[in-house]
Amino acid sequence: MAKLTRDAVLKLAKLSRLKLTEEEIERFAVELSAILDYVETLNKVDTKGLEPTYQVTGLKNVMRRDEPIEYQAKPKELLKNAPAVEKNQFKVKRVL
Amino acid sequence: MNKATGYRLQVTDGWPAVADIAKRIQNGELKAIDLVKKSLDLIEEKSDFDAIISTTKKRALKLAAEIDEQVKKGEKIGKLAGVPFIAKDNFLTFGGKTTAASNMLKDFEAPYQATAINRLEAEGAICVAKANLDAWAHGSSTENSDFFVTKNPHDKTRVPGGSSGGSAVAVVLGMAPFALGTDTGGSIRLPASFCGAVGYKPTYGLVSRSGVVAMASSTDVIGPLATTVENAALVLDVMSGRDELDSTTIEKDPKGYRLQVTGDSLKGKKIGVIKEYFNEGLEPGVKKLIGQAVEKIKAAGAEVSEVSLPSLPLALAVYYIICPAEVSSNLARYDGQRYGHSAKEAKTLEESYELAREQGFGAEAKRRIMIGSHVLSSGYYEAYYKKAQTVRTKIIKEFKEAFKKYDFLVGPVSPTTAFKIGEKTSNPLSMYLADIMTVAANIAGVPAISIPVPTPKGRDSDRSVGAGLADNLPVGLQIIGPQKSDRELLGVANAVEELK
Numbered sequence: 264m265a266k267l268t269r270d271a272v273l274k275l276a277k278l279s280r281l282k283l284t285e286e287e288i289e290r291f292a293v294e295l296s297a298i299l300d301y302v303e304t305l306n307k308v309d310t311k312g313l314e315p316t317y318q319v320t321g322l323k324n325v326m327r328r329d330e331p332i333e334y335q336a337k338p339k340e341l342l343k344n345a346p347a348v349e350k351n352q353f354k355v356k357r358v359l
Numbered sequence: 360m361n362k363a364t365g366y367r368l369q370v371t372d373g374w375p376a377v378a379d380i381a382k383r384i385q386n387g388e389l390k391a392i393d394l395v396k397k398s399l400d401l402i403e404e405k406s407d408f409d410a411i412i413s414t415t416k417k418r419a420l421k422l423a424a425e426i427d428e429q430v431k432k433g434e435k436i437g438k439l440a441g442v443p444f445i446a447k448d449n450f451l452t453f454g455g456k457t458t459a460a461s462n463m464l465k466d467f468e469a470p471y472q473a474t475a476i477n478r479l480e481a482e483g484a485i486c487v488a489k490a491n492l493d494a495w496a497h498g499s500s501t502e503n504s505d506f507f508v509t510k511n512p513h514d515k516t517r518v519p520g521g522s523s524g525g526s527a528v529a530v531v532l533g534m535a536p537f538a539l540g541t542d543t544g545g546s547i548r549l550p551a552s553f554c555g556a557v558g559y560k561p562t563y564g565l566v567s568r569s570g571v572v573a574m575a576s577s578t579d580v581i582g583p584l585a586t587t588v589e590n591a592a593l594v595l596d597v598m599s600g601r602d603e604l605d606s607t608t609i610e611k612d613p614k615g616y617r618l619q620v621t622g623d624s625l626k627g628k629k630i631g632v633i634k635e636y637f638n639e640g641l642e643p644g645v646k647k648l649i650g651q652a653v654e655k656i657k658a659a660g661a662e663v664s665e666v667s668l669p670s671l672p673l674a675l676a677v678y679y680i681i682c683p684a685e686v687s688s689n690l691a692r693y694d695g696q697r698y699g700h701s702a703k704e705a706k707t708l709e710e711s712y713e714l715a716r717e718q719g720f721g722a723e724a725k726r727r728i729m730i731g732s733h734v735l736s737s738g739y740y741e742a743y744y745k746k747a748q749t750v751r752t753k754i755i756k757e758f759k760e761a762f763k764k765y766d767f768l769v770g771p772v773s774p775t776t777a778f779k780i781g782e783k784t785s786n787p788l789s790m791y792l793a794d795i796m797t798v799a800a801n802i803a804g805v806p807a808i809s810i811p812v813p814t815p816k817g818r819d820s821d822r823s824v825g826a827g828l829a830d831n832l833p834v835g836l837q838i839i840g841p842q843k844s845d846r847e848l849l850g851v852a853n854a855v856e857e858l859k
Contacts, residue, residue, distance in 0.1 A: 279729050283717065284717075295729060304676050319563050356711050
């Protein structure tokens, strides 16, 4: 039922920013289809009159004071894992 | 195999009770530095189980020396001072790398620590090592680690369960008195069951998730693995409670979670045995031991009867929509630009994303990201994600109904004992099914514990637990409580642990 075509897998890979190999495309088409078949069993469940639950303990709009806090990490430490840094900023490939 | 009892391995951590360690350091009987060295030695000695990714040796020894120095000066030390522990490698910690067992983060050095780690450190506990896991905590066997497969301490050809497999193996082999894990669909309880440890999954939000590599944010919880309920309860007590850095955290019970000296009795407790967990998929050996455990609970004075929660078996399908959806969002941050693996050969910005992710993520992460992208995409969102969240409501309602009549629910943690390494890796869906009995507690946000089934030998005075075995492998009993019943649940688990 949920048989994913090659094109569908490629579209998902694109949405997910993954450059899959040929082998992966074939493998994932089969595996993802099986997983989707399984989860689609929920379609048969009667949920009339029920609302979805997104937060299990009932918390809503938890706010904190709108003030900067003294945080553990300093900018230098936050940048130390970056592949490229220039003038204390992340350096990325050209965008335009 | 011990011929007299029929039990091959008595699980004992070989450490004093966690509550006593700081006291004995304070009065000069023990030294923090010796405990940390003992832990590091054991990690080295038992390295063939591949439970540990890295140690934080230098920092651990420094922290231990500081505690010993405090004692020398006559200063008061924290209530967990000098207690070595091991954190699953998805907790951000100083003193080494935090990898989530993924190639994406294999060289990542955390710029800050998880709140849970900071709270334990504030009481003097010392992180000595980082434990192996399924990469990103995606899995039920620790075989999805991008680095190596952890072995079950009872049988090296079998998996330890997952995803917190390294943490469970570490405590069962006595590498430290406790370890930390995360449980998104069963990842603390399943390895606890497979290895013969105590694994505790608190109410959703009880422990801050700040500084823990996010998997599925609406079901992720942090909890302890130990060899006794008492140790697990004490660790939870120190870690839990509101944290400004995680807006989903809840207040802790004002009485805390440390066990009372008198202990809780099972007398008069209303215990429901979950009917849906005793179907044809349950291995006979597991069924027998769980049945015996239920009889012992009854004999101890609890009112035990069968209860049906017909929607519980749907929890796994709900989970495998919600989890990948949230995984795909949470893993979107790994784009090769700010931290994590980057593809040096990429020529364009687009290519730098795609190559970094293609090279840095393993097969299971990719599967979950793509399933997530699918179920959240326009036109499919209502059919999958919203439907799953609505079935979730149905499951929550059934739990609430059951908890009107029962104080706690019990059942197995898993339909099987530890399976063979490689047995399920070729079929991702069969691996997912390993979580069939643990995942409902995550979907409903309720607390649950896995404890080894009581054995004739009982719990030794030297704090060892007797792992009840089926075919020489441990079996865990699962006890589930209503939301925020953590204190009572730990009390009851302690009472069950004492049964013979």
